[in-house]
Amino acid sequence: MRPTLISVKTRIFPQKNLLFLLLLFLVALSFLANLVWGSVNIPLDFFFGGVQGDEWQREIHANIVTRTRLPQALVATGAGMSLALAGLMLQTLFRNPLAGPSVLGISSGASLGVAFVILLAGPQLSTLFRHFALWGELLVIAAAFTGALLILLLILGTSLRLPGTLGILIIGIMVGYLSSSLVSMLKFFSTETDLHSYIIWGLGSFARLSPQRAVIFILLAGLPSLGLLALGKTLNLMALGENYAANLGLNTAKARIIILLVAGYLTAVVTAFCGPIAFIGMAVPHLCKFLLRTGDHRTLLPATLLLGAATALLCNLAARLPGMDATLPINSVTAFVGAPVIISLILSRRFQH
Amino acid sequence: MSTLLNFNQLTTGYLQNRKTQEVSTQLSALLRRGELTCLLGANGCGKSTLLKSLCGFLPPLSGHIQINGRPLEMLNRKERARQIAVVLTDRVDNPLLTVAEMVALGRSPHTNFLGKMKPADHEKTWTAMEMAGIAHKRESPLNQLSDGERQKALIAKALAQDTPLIVLDEPTAFLDLPARVSVMHLLRKLCKQHEKSILLTTHDLDLALQMADRLWLLGKRPGIMTGAPEDLLLQGKLQSLFENHGIEMDPKTGLFQVRHSCFQKLRVEGHGYPYVLLRRALARHGIAPAPANHPHPLHVKITGHEVPLFHLHYDETSLVQSPSIEPLLQKIFLLMKQDPSLFQDHKHFYNNPNSVQ
Numbered sequence: 001m002r003p004t005l006i007s008v009k010t011r012i013f014p015q016k017n018l019l020f021l022l023l024l025f026l027v028a029l030s031f032l033a034n035l036v037w038g039s040v041n042i043p044l045d046f047f048f049g050g051v052q053g054d055e056w057q058r059e060i061h062a063n064i065v066t067r068t069r070l071p072q073a074l075v076a077t078g079a080g081m082s083l084a085l086a087g088l089m090l091q092t093l094f095r096n097p098l099a100g101p102s103v104l105g106i107s108s109g110a111s112l113g114v115a116f117v118i119l120l121a122g123p124q125l126s127t128l129f130r131h132f133a134l135w136g137e138l139l140v141i142a143a144a145f146t147g148a149l150l151i152l153l154l155i156l157g158t159s160l161r162l163p164g165t166l167g168i169l170i171i172g173i174m175v176g177y178l179s180s181s182l183v184s185m186l187k188f189f190s191t192e193t194d195l196h197s198y199i200i201w202g203l204g205s206f207a208r209l210s211p212q213r214a215v216i217f218i219l220l221a222g223l224p225s226l227g228l229l230a231l232g233k234t235l236n237l238m239a240l241g242e243n244y245a246a247n248l249g250l251n252t253a254k255a256r257i258i259i260l261l262v263a264g265y266l267t268a269v270v271t272a273f274c275g276p277i278a279f280i281g282m283a284v285p286h287l288c289k290f291l292l293r294t295g296d297h298r299t300l301l302p303a304t305l306l307l308g309a310a311t312a313l314l315c316n317l318a319a320r321l322p323g324m325d326a327t328l329p330i331n332s333v334t335a336f337v338g339a340p341v342i343i344s345l346i347l348s349r350r351f352q353h
Numbered sequence: 354m355s356t357l358l359n360f361n362q363l364t365t366g367y368l369q370n371r372k373t374q375e376v377s378t379q380l381s382a383l384l385r386r387g388e389l390t391c392l393l394g395a396n397g398c399g400k401s402t403l404l405k406s407l408c409g410f411l412p413p414l415s416g417h418i419q420i421n422g423r424p425l426e427m428l429n430r431k432e433r434a435r436q437i438a439v440v441l442t443d444r445v446d447n448p449l450l451t452v453a454e455m456v457a458l459g460r461s462p463h464t465n466f467l468g469k470m471k472p473a474d475h476e477k478t479w480t481a482m483e484m485a486g487i488a489h490k491r492e493s494p495l496n497q498l499s500d501g502e503r504q505k506a507l508i509a510k511a512l513a514q515d516t517p518l519i520v521l522d523e524p525t526a527f528l529d530l531p532a533r534v535s536v537m538h539l540l541r542k543l544c545k546q547h548e549k550s551i552l553l554t555t556h557d558l559d560l561a562l563q564m565a566d567r568l569w570l571l572g573k574r575p576g577i578m579t580g581a582p583e584d585l586l587l588q589g590k591l592q593s594l595f596e597n598h599g600i601e602m603d604p605k606t607g608l609f610q611v612r613h614s615c616f617q618k619l620r621v622e623g624h625g626y627p628y629v630l631l632r633r634a635l636a637r638h639g640i641a642p643a644p645a646n647h648p649h650p651l652h653v654k655i656t657g658h659e660v661p662l663f664h665l666h667y668d669e670t671s672l673v674q675s676p677s678i679e680p681l682l683q684k685i686f687l688l689m690k691q692d693p694s695l696f697q698d699h700k701h702f703y704n705n706p707n708s709v710q
Contacts, residue, residue, distance in 0.1 A: 236454075244439070
């Protein structure tokens with residue numbers, strides 16, 4: 001009796017299920033760590049119902065957790081999974097291991113939008129910022145989102161006219177350069193205070209959002225990410241190459257647009273709310289393929305989602321420097337995590353062959 | 354045998370910047386069920402363009418393609434995916450995908466949006482891998498396969514697609530000779546035992562002549578020539594495809610060989626396999642064997658039954674005597690250097706510089 005594929009699957013799947021459980025556990029653990037550790041360490045009893053200590057301290061802890069740490073952890077989770085998924089989809093679409101959310105020029109578009117608001121309109125808006133800080137923050141988010149969407153529309157428009165994906169990749173990178181140069185022009189003519197606030201925005205942070213905004217962000221970024229898990233078959237076919245995919249009945253033009261649209265949207269949302277976050281989108285999919293040793297996107301998608309969330313949470317924790325009063329910008333931490341991952345993966349891949 | 358695919362007065366080409374660029378015109382041919390058809394032609398003659406048109410990747414500029422009695426352009430994506438499967442030269446860039454996972458993707462036209470595999474789909478995936486002889490590698494990732502194994506895995510993917518027609522673009526390119534023969538044997542088996550129709554392009558002339566049921570020849574002139582390989586040889590159509598390209602057909606074997614320009618002549622007495630091989634060695638160096646009545650005193654004689662013995666004579670003096678060809682050639686080069694006129698029979702040379710008899 002020959003073995004059946006189903007039995008092969010069940011032989012492979014327990015390991016994969018175990019890996020998924022491990023990943024879930026990792027996400028939960030890093031989420032909890034984000035709540036516990038910081039400049040003030042909150043005892044674990046606080047979360048697991050042990051009623052100890054005085055009322056006053058409990059109230060302080062409750063405040064810290066609900067006002068800052070919980071929103072931060074939620075934002076990091078949503079941003080990590082969105083960026084990692086966008087990175088995986090773009091790497092598969094462009095068949096390029098160095099592709100990531102930043103290559104489409106979308107984060108540059110967001111930066112340009114924010115630069116317009118902060119640098120160009122800054123002097124006029126400074127009064128507004130002073131009196132209505134809330135509206136100023138919203139304006140920045142809206143500007144970033146608008147800039148990102150405009151670039152996304154531009155890229156979608158060109159993708160309709162160009163066959164293949166190489167052209168889109170090149171146009172995305174060039175558009176990125178163009179908007180960076182526009183930004184540097186704006187920087188050149190702006191005041192020092194505006195420049196400083198722009199630079200702070202560009203460093204990226206998961207800590208900017210109020211609890212209500214954090215929930216909105218999770219709804220905008222996290223829910224569509226979950227919906228993406230259905231794209232496994234499409235991505236598997238696209239990874240075979242567009243001709244094979246078309247021969248297997250896939251509408252490749254439509255698939256390309258969907259992938260660009262979704263990956264672009266996720267990048268735009270994250271960049272608008274958190275600023276440009278580097279390296280997570282590029283490094284996590286590689287890490288995921290390395291850990292799971294599979295090229296099947298039906299497995300890779302959920303695993304990338306979990307690993308992306310965990311990575312962002314751990315980076316956020318590291319940036320907070322538990323026990324100290326200072327914090328680091330998130331991008332400096334993600335670069336220190338992402339760059340070595342990519343270098344080591346590329347080196348290990350070379351040694352394999 | 355019934356017709357699976359046919360096309361009539363087809364013009365293939367590209368539509369670029371609102372201008373049409375014709376590649377081949379006036380193409381008419383048909384493909385029968387259960388037959389292996391090889392599409393031959395020089396580089397750049399439009400083989401790949403025709404293939405793309407037949408697969409539906411590139412709409413033809415004019416003319417009609419019918420598959421299973423229905424016009425190709427009337428089929429939607431899914432219906433087309435159930436009629437034609439392809440094996441292309443495109444690189445599959447998903448190194449960690451296993452053979453089984455890739456072959457299972459061949460079931461895509463038969464599964465739902467999520468790619469949910471039913472037991473029947475697993476079954477077909479298995480059968481396809483077994484038919485292609487790659488089931489033993491089912492759990493190997495694609496980057497650990499040899500070129501021949503990767504080609505078989507792609508053929509298995511096409512089989513899993515469960516289509517009456519399989520189209521392959523240069524399936525034997527980049528393979529060594531045993532792998533090429535093994536892939537062609539596999540394709541023949543699929544035609545004969547499983548009633549698949551297979552169309553492939555190749556530059557492997559000898560292999561195509563021996564393995565194909567029918568040949569399609571695409572040349573510089575409009576139209577396409579079709580027929581059994583032997584008929585095309587008898588009619589001299591294959592030869593015409595390669596004229597002036599330094600290739601000639603050996604009428605003794607029906608196989609093609611390199612044509613050498615011969616400027617010198619040497620009388621050779623002998624026959625059989627040793628004679629054929631010596632003639633080939635001499636031809637490579639531009640020396641044509643001359644018939645027995647050639648008047649020159651220098652000549653080669655082949656004797657021996659089980660093991661051949663080659664003699665180089667000048668009149669009756671034996672210069673070299675050896676069971677292998679190389680010492681003979683060395684001596685001939687030496688003589689050639691010392692006295693080039695030894696090999697030249699001026700009357701023959703000027704009248705008939707290319708003659709090979």
